[in-house]
Amino acid sequence: xxxxTQSPSSLSASIGERVTITCRASQTIGxxxxxxxxKPGKAPKLLIYAASTLQTGVPSRFSGSGSGPDFTLTISSxxxxxxxxxxxxxxxxxxxxxxxxxxxEMK
Amino acid sequence: QVLLQESGPxxxxxxxxxxxxxxxxxxxxxxxxxSWFRRAPGKGLEWIGCIFYSGSTNYxxxxxxxxxxxxxxxxxxxxxxxxxxxxxDTAVYYCxxxxxxxxxxxxxxxxxxQGTTVTVSS
Numbered sequence: 001x002x003x004x005t006q007s008p009s010s011l012s013a014s015i016g017e018r019v020t021i022t023c024r025a026s027q028t029i030g031x032x033x034x035x036x037x038x039k040p041g042k043a044p045k046l047l048i049y050a051a052s053t054l055q056t057g058v059p060s061r062f063s064g065s066g067s068g069p070d071f072t073l074t075i076s077s078x079x080x081x082x083x084x085x086x087x088x089x090x091x092x093x094x095x096x097x098x099x100x101x102x103x104x105e106m107k
Numbered sequence: 108q109v110l111l112q113e114s115g116p117x118x119x120x121x122x123x124x125x126x127x128x129x130x131x132x133x134x135x136x137x138x139x140x141x142s143w144f145r146r147a148p149g150k151g152l153e154w155i156g157c158i159f160y161s162g163s164t165n166y167x168x169x170x171x172x173x174x175x176x177x178x179x180x181x182x183x184x185x186x187x188x189x190x191x192x193x194x195x196d197t198a199v200y201y202c203x204x205x206x207x208x209x210x211x212x213x214x215x216x217x218x219x220x221q222g223t224t225v226t227v228s229s
Contacts, residue, residue: 034215042221043111044152044201049215087152091206091214095167096142096154 002026002090006099012107017078021102023088025069032092035064035073038101039084047086048073078104109134111202111220119196119227125189129202129220136160136183140206142216143176143187145198153198157206158185192227199224 003026013019023033031051036044046055048064051071061076075082083106088099115127129141142157156166158176166174175188189196200223205216 032213034213043219044203045219046215046217049217050211050213053211055217089152089216091216094154094165095169096206096214098152098154100151 001095002029002093002097004088004090004097004099006088006102008102009100010103010105012105013078014107015078015080017107019075019078019104021073021086021088021104023066023071023073023099025071025090025092028068029090029092031067032090033064033066033071034089034091035062036087036089037082037084038087044087080106109204109218111204111218113200113202113220113223115200115223115225117224117226119192119225120229121193121227122191125187125192125196125225125227127187127200127202127223127225129185129187131183131185131204136178136180136185139204140208141178141185142203142205143185144201144203145196146201146222147195147198150198155187155189155200194227197225197227 005024007022033051035048038044047058052064063074086102110132112130119125137160140157140159143155146152156176158164158178173190178185202220203216204218206214
């Protein structure tokens with residue numbers, strides 16, 4: 001299975017701050033990388049697919065970059081509704097696998 | 108707006124078969140793949156398997172011997188059956204649309220249900 005390593009596992013930040021989360025795959029996965037946001041009791045929300053394509057309706061402060069094994073999710077200016085847990089996921093090959101998550105908390 | 112809703116018993120006894128249903132509303136089950144995921148307490152998300160609307164399936168090898176995913180297009184529902192459950196199967200179970208294999212979707216999962224909690228305990 002492809003292992004996805006996300007860092008950091010938790011992050012404290014303030015409103016308006018720029019935040020970056022990284023994800024590394026154990027082998028090359030091209031651009032088969034998605035980012036999801038999850039809040040307690042709510043459905044996971046697709047933010048970014050194909051490594052850098054913003055899902056319809058997702059604010060432009062979210063962006064994704066990278067290819068091959070290394071990827072990043074950036075939130076350019078944190079808003080109150082952005083405090084959540086974020087996951088990367090590879091869809092290059094089955095079984096599809098996820099990073100362990102990054103919990104973004106308010107400082 | 109397509110919505111997914113998981114349903115099923117919240118409690119299962121060890122060695123029994125877990126059975127969950129995901130109902131698709133606001134859209135059609137046709138022409139898509141549909142998947143099941145789970146997250147056990149303190150663990151990451153795990154892909155269980157997927158099914159195309161026509162019925163072809165692909166399962167995670169770690170669960171393949173115990174999993175059956177099926178689809179009922181007339182009811183706009185997909186189902187998950189997991190046999191011989193143990194406490195290790197205690198988790199929140201999610202259904203999702205995908206993998207999206209056409210165009211530039213790169214096999215992503217675009218719509219998810221809120222999840223349903225299943226506890227395995229005697």
